Amino acid sequence: MIEVDLHIVFVDTGRVETQLTFVTANRETDPALITSATARVVQQMDNQ
Amino acid sequence: MAGFLAGCSSHGGPSGDDPVVTLPPAAVTAVSTFARSTAVAARLDPRRYVYTQGPETSDFYVDNGFAGVVDPTGQNASLFLQIDSCMGNIVGTPSAVASGPRLIQQSGQAVTSVNSQVEIVTPEQRAVHVKEPRDQRLDRLPRPADTGDGCVGPHLVRRPGARGCDGACGLHRP
Numbered sequence: 001m002i003e004v005d006l007h008i009v010f011v012d013t014g015r016v017e018t019q020l021t022f023v024t025a026n027r028e029t030d031p032a033l034i035t036s037a038t039a040r041v042v043q044q045m046d047n048q
Numbered sequence: 049m050a051g052f053l054a055g056c057s058s059h060g061g062p063s064g065d066d067p068v069v070t071l072p073p074a075a076v077t078a079v080s081t082f083a084r085s086t087a088v089a090a091r092l093d094p095r096r097y098v099y100t101q102g103p104e105t106s107d108f109y110v111d112n113g114f115a116g117v118v119d120p121t122g123q124n125a126s127l128f129l130q131i132d133s134c135m136g137n138i139v140g141t142p143s144a145v146a147s148g149p150r151l152i153q154q155s156g157q158a159v160t161s162v163n164s165q166v167e168i169v170t171p172e173q174r175a176v177h178v179k180e181p182r183d184q185r186l187d188r189l190p191r192p193a194d195t196g197d198g199c200v201g202p203h204l205v206r207r208p209g210a211r212g213c214d215g216a217c218g219l220h221r222p
Binding site (some may be wrong): 034 | 092094096097098100102103104105114127128143148158159161162163164165166167168169170171173174177197
């Protein structure tokens with residue numbers, strides 16, 4: 001089982017101005033998948 | 049659960065004093081570093097920021113069984129809750145937590161799963177969390193072979209023969 005876990009952390013300061021992001025993944029994980037999935041998280045946030 | 053922590057960033061940009069977790073070279077798959085500055089949000093809803101199916105997972109099966117709001121006081125609600133507890137940092141639970149859908153792809157014997165979890169924390173909690181990866185008591189991060197050993201935290205390691213929180217979390221006293 002290859003698992004990619006995206007941990008997205010927002011700091012609530014009244015503004016969405018800070019974010020911590022952790023990505024955990026098995027070493028066998030395709031780096032391109034991690035990169036693309038992470039980029040999509042950013043894109044989704046930009047669309048909010 | 050995935051085997052190890054790949055990276056982190058925070059606050060205002062990809063550089064600066066953000067912590068970066070040091071890993072054994074073989075364990076590094078990818079490092080994600082980004083920070084955003086967006087518009088005012090009157091109330092942050094973590095469900096709006098979970099990972100959803102995209103082009104990179106267009107052929108993945110979507111399992112919404114665990115998607116939605118998560119009890120922020122639950123043991124598995126936050127990666128940091130487990131680390132906080134083990135390191136004796138009492139900073140409270142996240143304000144809100146949500147899980148995204150699980151996206152699964154099976155190709156022959158190989159199964160790939162993409163999961164996401166979003167949590168909202170206070171500035172005070174963040175201040176503690178960015179320091180924790182540098183704490184020498186967090187002596188090592190798990191390797192794939194360590195998973196499934198019944199550890200309290202999915203990203204932390206049980207020491208053989210150890211008892212109590214230190215052992216369960218792979219921490220040691222300096």
